[in-house]
Amino acid sequence: MWRLSLVLAVLLLTLPSGCVDLPGSFSDVSVIKHSEAHADQPSPRQDHSLTPAPTLAPTETITPTTPSSTPNSTPTPRETHRETITPAPTQGSSPTPTPARTQPPMPTIPLPPPRPAGVRISGLDLVDEWVKITNSDTSPVAMTDWKITDDGEKHTYVFPQFILQAGGIVTLYTGVGNDTSTELYWGLKSHVWNNDGDTAWLYDADGELVDRMEK
Numbered sequence: 001m002w003r004l005s006l007v008l009a010v011l012l013l014t015l016p017s018g019c020v021d022l023p024g025s026f027s028d029v030s031v032i033k034h035s036e037a038h039a040d041q042p043s044p045r046q047d048h049s050l051t052p053a054p055t056l057a058p059t060e061t062i063t064p065t066t067p068s069s070t071p072n073s074t075p076t077p078r079e080t081h082r083e084t085i086t087p088a089p090t091q092g093s094s095p096t097p098t099p100a101r102t103q104p105p106m107p108t109i110p111l112p113p114p115r116p117a118g119v120r121i122s123g124l125d126l127v128d129e130w131v132k133i134t135n136s137d138t139s140p141v142a143m144t145d146w147k148i149t150d151d152g153e154k155h156t157y158v159f160p161q162f163i164l165q166a167g168g169i170v171t172l173y174t175g176v177g178n179d180t181s182t183e184l185y186w187g188l189k190s191h192v193w194n195n196d197g198d199t200a201w202l203y204d205a206d207g208e209l210v211d212r213m214e215k
Contacts, residue, residue, distance in 0.1 A: 121213040126193040129174035145205040
């Protein structure tokens with residue numbers, strides 16, 4: 001009997017608190033079955049471990065934004081387009097001179113040699129048909145392509161390659177003959193100069209009048 005009491009005491013200790021009040025009286029068999037049934041079930045263990053505190057979500061840090069316009073902020077200057085006005089030069093200041101346009105170089109044109117002043121017609125014979133030319137210059141003169149004409153240019157003589165020396169004299173004859181350094185021949189068989197009056201004209205190779213003699 002004491003064993004049954006001991007089993008009941010053990011059962012009472014192991015049963016949860018809701019099962020303390022037992023209805024009616026139990027027989028030994030019912031107590032034993034009830035004890036065996038509860039013996040097979042694992043005894044609930046009270047977990048005395050501490051429940052971890054819930055982890056708080058990190059608080060979002062809000063950085064205050066600086067307002068675009070504050071009393072102490074420096075405003076950004078806006079780009080302005082202004083017409084640039086060049087100041088007029090003040091009195092007494094010399095303005096910068098504008099460089100002159102460079103003209104392209106002109107082609108060099110060779111100038112004709114100066115006409116010898118010492119060459120002249122020194123004699124004219126209308127009857128004997130000759131003209132005398134003298135070079136009183138100190139330098140010889142090339143008379144190639146020079147011309148002798150009568151009045152009205154009815155007749156024209158063109159000088160061949162000929163140089164009249166300085167201080168030299170050459171006589172041009174109307175008739176036929178051999179040229180020398182002092183005598184030249186027109187090569188005509190008719191008269192050139194009018195016996196009652198005529199004019200001899202001397203031109204250089206460029207057609208410029210050098211001298212004239214009238215008789």
